[in-house]
Amino acid sequence: MQFVSPTNDLAFKKIFGNENHKNILISFLNAILKFEGDQKIKSLQFVKNEKIPDILELKNTILDISAINEKGEHFIVEMQVEHESAFSKRSLYYSSRAYSSQIKPGEDYSQLNKVYFIGILDFNAMDTTEYLTNHLILEKNLRTHYLKDFEFTFIELPKFKKELSELASITDKWIYFMKHANNLEIIPSEFDQEDFIDAFEIANQVTWTSGELNVYEKISHKKWSDKHILESALERGEQMGLEKGMEKGMEKGMEKGMEKGMEKGMEKGLEKGLEKGMEKGLEKGREEGMKNGEKKKALEIAKNMLMKNIEISTIALVTDLSEDEIQKL
Secondary structure, X not given: OOEOOOOOHHHHHHHHOOHHHHHHHHHHHHHHOOOOHHHOOOOEEEEOOOOXXXXXXXXXXXXXXXXXXXXXXXXXXXXXXXXXXXXXXXXXXXXXXXXXXXXXXXXXXXXXXXXEEEEEEOOOOOOOOOOEEEEOOOOOOOOOOOOOOEEEEEEEHHHXXXXXXXXXXXXXXXXXXXXXXXXXXXXXXXXOOHHHHHHXXXXXXXXXXXXXXXXXXXXXXXXXXXXXXXXXXXXXXXXXXXXXXXXXXXXXXXXXXXXXXXXXXXXXXXXHHHHHHHHHHHHHHHHHHHHOOHXXXXXXXXXXXXXXXXXXXXXXXXXXXXXXXXXXX
16 A cells, blocks of 8 residues: 555645544544543534635645534644744634634624644644643643633654554554654554544545645645755755854844845845745735635636546545536636
8 A cells, every 4th residue: 555645735634624534533633632531522513714725836825624523612733844933823823713703793702612723743843852732821820721712732743753563542643644654555553443544545545536646746746845945945054154144034034034135145144034034925925815816716726627637526625615616617
């Protein structure tokens, strides 16, 4: 068998955002959030994704998964491959938006339900050796937990070093699956539970259409290329002794990244300014693009994908359009 990498945007959405196999996401959430007893998720429904990924142009769009359980609690799950310093702020933004959108102005605040954000990161983001961290809103001095409606969990894949023989929990197995599935040739005996078997079957490339595999490969190549460019730029900066310049570039971000890099050269850190400039520019561009005609853009993408004979089911997955809308194009 040859499995796709769950860290690929399309693969991640296809495995964990699958309407016919909600048991996979339920098992994953219960394990990662360590839900037990009455707290365990028994059922959930997916929330329509507002972001429209421009797969054909291969922009750095993140396909996230949003779901609500039987208690009305909201869950946002995101896979992030490329390092992004503003990821924590975006996590707060998405969570607060999911929270505030639950009621209309004038409605009772008691109707608001808890929001869980789960970020799966293919890079090291925090100054800790722990690969799984949980973040709450605590009182500064007493460390009491009074504001309970927000919870953030981050999985940093590079810090997970366990081998198959060392997997001691369902949590470990899901993280191992996320990190190593595409390197396996069979389903390991350690993954004999139904939820894992379903996940591996969806990840098996034999079950994918040629159109899906084509999009998968393009996304993988684009992200590998972007990651390689950033890593190479960082190495060059370190070799030139631009530690100070990198700090300055980070502070200036998009506005001063290119300008300061050109003015200060090797002294002020062109490389880091360029990195932050690219990051902020892409993020701002995506946000502006979403505000101006998301539905129109989705229809254009669907038309282009139809011209390339990509399966209607794949187009629906990528654009969040219904199959009826796509068939009318």
